[in-house]
Amino acid sequence: xxxxxxxxxxxxEAPLRAALAPAGSGTYExxxxxxxGARAAAAATFPAPGVTAERVxxxxxxxEAYSWLLHLLCDAGDEVLVPSPxxxxxxxxxxxxxxxxxxxxxxxDGAWHVDLPSLEAAVTPRSRAVVVVSPNxxxxxxxxxxxxxxxxxxxxxxxxxEVFAAYAYADDPTRAATAxxxxxxxxFALGGLSKFALLPQLKLAWMGVGGPDALAREALHRLELVAxxxxxxxxxxxxxxxxxxxxxxxxxxxxxxRCVGGRRALAQALAGTPATLLHAEGGxxxxxxxxxTRPDTEWAALLLRDHGVLVHPGRLYDxxxxxxxxxxxxxxxxxxxxxxxxxxxxxxxx
Ligand SMILES: Cc1ncc(COP(=O)(O)O)c(C=O)c1O
Numbered sequence: 615x616x617x618x619x620x621x622x623x624x625x626x627e628a629p630l631r632a633a634l635a636p637a638g639s640g641t642y643e644x645x646x647x648x649x650x651g652a653r654a655a656a657a658a659t660f661p662a663p664g665v666t667a668e669r670v671x672x673x674x675x676x677x678e679a680y681s682w683l684l685h686l687l688c689d690a691g692d693e694v695l696v697p698s699p700x701x702x703x704x705x706x707x708x709x710x711x712x713x714x715x716x717x718x719x720x721x722x723d724g725a726w727h728v729d730l731p732s733l734e735a736a737v738t739p740r741s742r743a744v745v746v747v748s749p750n751x752x753x754x755x756x757x758x759x760x761x762x763x764x765x766x767x768x769x770x771x772x773x774x775x776e777v778f779a780a781y782a783y784a785d786d787p788t789r790a791a792t793a794x795x796x797x798x799x800x801x802f803a804l805g806g807l808s809k810f811a812l813l814p815q816l817k818l819a820w821m822g823v824g825g826p827d828a829l830a831r832e833a834l835h836r837l838e839l840v841a842x843x844x845x846x847x848x849x850x851x852x853x854x855x856x857x858x859x860x861x862x863x864x865x866x867x868x869x870x871x872r873c874v875g876g877r878r879a880l881a882q883a884l885a886g887t888p889a890t891l892l893h894a895e896g897g898x899x900x901x902x903x904x905x906x907t908r909p910d911t912e913w914a915a916l917l918l919r920d921h922g923v924l925v926h927p928g929r930l931y932d933x934x935x936x937x938x939x940x941x942x943x944x945x946x947x948x949x950x951x952x953x954x955x956x957x958x959x960x961x962x963x964x
Pocket of ligand 1: 675676677678701703747750751775777806808809814819
């Protein structure tokens with residue numbers, strides 16, 4: 615995914631530097647689940663009532679949180695259900711943990727949705743968890759309340775990657791604001807500074823643990839042991855978190871404006887060409903479907919070689935190769951996005 619710190623956002627660095635020198639930084643506080651004030655600040659990021667600091671675990675990144683959860687929920691050889699297409703992050707993490715990933719399909723019929731028969735068919739006696747990503751990267755699809763209900767009905771713990779939750783393009787009451795809304799299921803909802811504040815360099819993420827009290831309490835107790843093994847989150851960034859979250863609003867607004875503007879620019883540039891912009895509800899990426907005259911990898915190579923435009927071939931995310939697609943980052947500078955969008959339109963028409 616595009617690095618948000620090098621795409622020409624002109625955020626003032628002074629308040630960030632001031633926030634990163636909080637009082638107390640000279641003292642090491644080895645609290646495995648995180649410092650209380652930081653956990654409370656992270657709890658307030660969830661769009662659900664009743665997420666308390668005690669139900670929040672801090673980690674250095676959501677990638678690390680995923681890894682801890684694989685160790686918490688699985689033994690070697692166990693399986694985790696994952697959406698396809700999606701971001702390929704989990705493959706390596708699962709390999710490291712000796713866990714198998716079982717894909718379930720997201721289907722596109724003018725909008726993306728969970729293919730529920732495919733989800734239900736993916737469950738085996740070795741399934742230990744189901745991952746949902748909302749908004750999903752790169753499809754930009756958001757989980758509906760009804761889909762969440764069906765996911766919860768599988769009876770498996772839910773790992774909900776909500777790193778892009780603040781980047782839905784419009785409100786929609788049929789959408790689950792967070793998987794922590796699920797009734798009866800053990801839920802781990804992941805977020806972090808990387809996307810929420812465009813600060814991946816600070817290495818701080820959080821998970822909210824939801825579900826029946828006894829289950830959640832036991833999960834938190836076990837996660838404390840896992841986290842204690844690493845103690846990976848630095849003290850200063852935890853102390854800085856409340857202030858960093860105050861600074862995050864305008865940063866998110868700027869990124870959201872780029873995504874919305876970028877989609878508009880892409881739609882305009884592709885109108886009347888054989889390229890199609892797929893529908894999305896949120897996130898930092900857009901999928902463009904191109905003519906089936908060459909594979910997605912060749913489309914990506916052609917765009918780079920002939921136009922200097924960098925896109926990802928859709929297969930990197932398990933998008934179907936029969937209808938070739940490329941994935942475009944929307945948070946690049948609007949000038950670069952406009953040049954890239956024109957090039958894609960031109961290339962598709964040649
Ligand atoms: C859907 C999704 N989840 C998680 C991550 C990883 O985020 P982090 O920087 O917190 O590890 C990414 C990175 O791009 C992502 O796209």
